[in-house]
Structure formats: C-alpha cells, structure tokens
Amino acid sequence: MEADNSRTEEYLESIYKLQQEQHPVSTSRLAEHLKLSAPSVSEMVKKLTGKGLVFHSEKGVCLTDDGKSLAKKVIRRHRLSERLLTDILGYKWDEVHDEACKLEHAISPEMEDRIAESLGNPKTCPHGHPIPDKEGNLVKEKVKPLSELKAREKGIIVNVFEEDPNMLKYLASLGMLPDVCVKVEEIAPFGGPLIVCVAGSRYALGREVASKIKVK
Amino acid sequence: MEADNSRTEEYLESIYKLQQEQHPVSTSRLAEHLKLSAPSVSEMVKKLTGKGLVFHSEKGVCLTDDGKSLAKKVIRRHRLSERLLTDILGYKWDEVHDEACKLEHAISPEMEDRIAESLGNPKTCPHGHPIPDKEGNLVKEKVKPLSELKAREKGIIVNVFEEDPNMLKYLASLGMLPDVCVKVEEIAPFGGPLIVCVAGSRYALGREVASKIKVK
DNA sequence: TCATAATATTAGGTATACCTAATCAAAAAA
DNA sequence: TTTTTTGATTAGGTATACCTAATATTATGA
Ligand SMILES: [Mn+2]
Ligand SMILES: [Mn+2]
Ligand SMILES: [Mn+2]
Ligand SMILES: [Mn+2]
Numbered sequence: 001m002e003a004d005n006s007r008t009e010e011y012l013e014s015i016y017k018l019q020q021e022q023h024p025v026s027t028s029r030l031a032e033h034l035k036l037s038a039p040s041v042s043e044m045v046k047k048l049t050g051k052g053l054v055f056h057s058e059k060g061v062c063l064t065d066d067g068k069s070l071a072k073k074v075i076r077r078h079r080l081s082e083r084l085l086t087d088i089l090g091y092k093w094d095e096v097h098d099e100a101c102k103l104e105h106a107i108s109p110e111m112e113d114r115i116a117e118s119l120g121n122p123k124t125c126p127h128g129h130p131i132p133d134k135e136g137n138l139v140k141e142k143v144k145p146l147s148e149l150k151a152r153e154k155g156i157i158v159n160v161f162e163e164d165p166n167m168l169k170y171l172a173s174l175g176m177l178p179d180v181c182v183k184v185e186e187i188a189p190f191g192g193p194l195i196v197c198v199a200g201s202r203y204a205l206g207r208e209v210a211s212k213i214k215v216k
Numbered sequence: 217m218e219a220d221n222s223r224t225e226e227y228l229e230s231i232y233k234l235q236q237e238q239h240p241v242s243t244s245r246l247a248e249h250l251k252l253s254a255p256s257v258s259e260m261v262k263k264l265t266g267k268g269l270v271f272h273s274e275k276g277v278c279l280t281d282d283g284k285s286l287a288k289k290v291i292r293r294h295r296l297s298e299r300l301l302t303d304i305l306g307y308k309w310d311e312v313h314d315e316a317c318k319l320e321h322a323i324s325p326e327m328e329d330r331i332a333e334s335l336g337n338p339k340t341c342p343h344g345h346p347i348p349d350k351e352g353n354l355v356k357e358k359v360k361p362l363s364e365l366k367a368r369e370k371g372i373i374v375n376v377f378e379e380d381p382n383m384l385k386y387l388a389s390l391g392m393l394p395d396v397c398v399k400v401e402e403i404a405p406f407g408g409p410l411i412v413c414v415a416g417s418r419y420a421l422g423r424e425v426a427s428k429i430k431v432k
Numbered sequence: 433t434c435a436t437a438a439t440a441t442t443a444g445g446t447a448t449a450c451c452t453a454a455t456c457a458a459a460a461a462a
Numbered sequence: 463t464t465t466t467t468t469g470a471t472t473a474g475g476t477a478t479a480c481c482t483a484a485t486a487t488t489a490t491g492a
Contacts, residue, residue, distance in 0.1 A: 106322040114305040135285040
C-alpha cells in the first residue's frame, strides 16, 4: 500500500523553515511550531533519524541531504499551492497558508508539474519566498530586515517571513506587499516604531513587525 | 486538534457509489472496492455505525441521512476536483480519478466554493456524473445502459460508470464521451458484442463495456 | 436434509503518531 | 559551587486503522 508521508513531510517542512532563523533546530522550537508536545517531537525525530532524513548535532536537529531534498519538494508543493489559490482561485495572501499546508500532501509529482505549467512557472509564492525548481535549486535573494534600514533609506520588499493571517491582512491593508518600495522616514528611539512611507502614505510600524519584512 | 476524517469519507464515498448498483452494500463488495480486507471493513463499519453514519439492514450496510449527506459532500468535492484537473490543469478524463480521490480530503468548504465558482458552477464531472450542489441536491437524469438499446436505436451518452483508467482511455479513443450520440447498428447474438456507430465510425463493443455506458 | 461454499465477524496483533507524568542532563543563577 | 531552571528524553498509555487466522453464520445445491 501507498504510505502516508504527510507527518514526515510536515516535520521536514517545519525544520527547513526554522533552520533559516537559527541553524540547528531545538526540539522545543519544533514542538512549538508544529503545535505538538516535546516528547512527541522527540520521538518522531528519532524515527526521522532512522529514515536518514535528519541527524542530531550538539545544538539540535539538522536535515541530511535526503531530508533537505524532501523538504524542498514539500516547500515547492506548498508554494505552488499558494499560487494556485491566489492566482486561479482568487484567494488573498492571508488566506492561503493553512489551505496550502493541507494541499501540499495531496499533490502528486504529475500534478505539481501541471500546476507549475498552468501558472507559468512562477518564481515565488504570494509572500515573496522562492519556489524551488524540480531539482531543488532555489535562488535566495540577498535581503535584510526592514528594521535594519537607517532613517531615510529605501528598500523594495522581497518577502514577508510571517504566516499569521492577521499580520498579513494588516500588512496588505498598508500596501506592504512584495515588490513594493518602502522608505524609512525616521526611527523612534528606545526600541520605538519605524515611521515608514509606502505609496505616499506614512505609517508607524513596530520593530517586531519590521523585522519580519525583508527588503533589498 | 482537527480530526482527520479521510478514512470515514472514503468509506462513505464507496458505500454511496456501490449502493447505486445494488442497494444494501455487502461487506465483501465494500472491501473489494476499497482494496481492504473484509475484517477491516467489518470493524470500520461498526465504528461508522457508532457515529450514526451507517446502519445494518438484513442485506448489508446502508447510509443514514447524516451518512448520505456527508457522502454527497465528499462526492461534490471529488467531482469538482476532477473538473479542476481537466478544465484548469489540462488533465485527461482517464487521469483524474485517483488524484481527485486524494484531493477531495484536502479541500475546505471555502475552497470548494471557490473551485465551483472559478469553474462556473459545473453540473457534472468529466465522466458525466452530476455534481451535488451545496445543499446536497443532485439531479439524476433518467438513463439506461447502452447495452439495453435495441438494434438501430440511438442514444446520447450521459455518463460512464467506470473508473478504470485503461477503459476510459479506450473509450475516449473511440470518441465515446458524454454528450456524444451513439447508434447501435446491430447486436451480435449469444452475448456477443454490439456494433455501434460513433461520429461516422463503426466499432464492436463488448456487452460488459456497453453496460457501463449510460445513455438517454 | 446435510454438506459445502460463500460471507461476516471475532480474536489477537502491528504500525503510526499522538499524549501526560516522571526523569535526566545541561545551563544559568545564586 | 550548589541550586534552580530550562530543555530533552524515557516510560507508559491511547486512538485509529489496518492485518491474518480462526470461527460463526448464512446460502446453495446435491
Ligand atoms: Mn505543511
Ligand atoms: Mn508563502
Ligand atoms: Mn475518494
Ligand atoms: Mn468522475
């Protein structure tokens, strides 16, 4: 019978994403992201180790080459799903994450190809993240968080590292979407907000939020 | 946590389909269709009974009103998925069944609506079967098997009660698709084939195959 | 009617993936 | 350095959905 790898895929996907923040991923961070208990994750990580998909370093869990390869396949399916949802079915960018997170496990390689083709082989998901190609290559643009720009500096939004629908909805309402130009007018002291200018309007943006927005 | 009803959905879907052939569905027939052992099905049917989705009559398993309602939801998602695959992603009618059978469990009510709308609220799947509406209403056309037509009688193909890709591929190669007109030229005796005329060409069609093709 | 065959269910077991409570180990604080 | 806190794992358990082998039930047909 055909195995159901959806849990394995979900773990690898999470590990891949979390390692972008800090390299070896801790059990607790992974458990938090997957909304599972630490022992559950601990146990599953052991199984993934047995399958040669992850290994344990000093500081935490790392993906093996096989694990990385599978993770990128899942991420490709996830991001293509998001594009299908926005470009063809008319979803907003804040509505697609959870749907795509289920769809990604129900998509065959055949279907993945067809979606990519039908969409004209898109390079990024609606949040600006690169879609790995069939071989697992993905182009990471050199970016920095909006929060690191200095006063009077400009940047173009590349992507938004955030999956919370409310946050995304909020950002969309300010017009802060990929490819949009943002200027930091001034930076309030003592960890205060950034005053940014987007399409002629000025907004005060918290540091936390600004750090999720990556610009070039 | 959100429950995974995919197995429940798969059982109800099968029961619904099989009961169209013969009303109360036997455990063995169900096991065969689901490609599972009889004891597995026996056990699962007991669980479905506990959930109030099916009940046991003399002759076999029947859907309760709740069961029928859920089954029709699954079938709606299945058939909309098939249409998405053919109409938007360019699949052939013989390639969609298995893909749709996985997709149908990963589609939210929200997404179901969006697919239906994007496709212009189609009335049937690529095989000619009606797509139940949101409320579970579905229009069954009055049809009979092609095998019951008499010599020289004509009919229009309404649907094909078959999910085997090879059979569907074969029928498509003869141009035998929904809405196509077929004329039975003659019927060979002793259970022999039907000689049919489709779009000017004549073909010999086995009785078994002809009984799967429903015409009006 | 009685034996045979088909169907359904029970019994007992496996794999997967989750949980809480308890324990162990490492890091940070006192 | 000893204590406390945080983090990870072990121990023991549950739910779900599958399996094979054995048994029971129902039909069929000789
Ligand atoms: Mn996911
Ligand atoms: Mn995305
Ligand atoms: Mn199905
Ligand atoms: Mn169909």
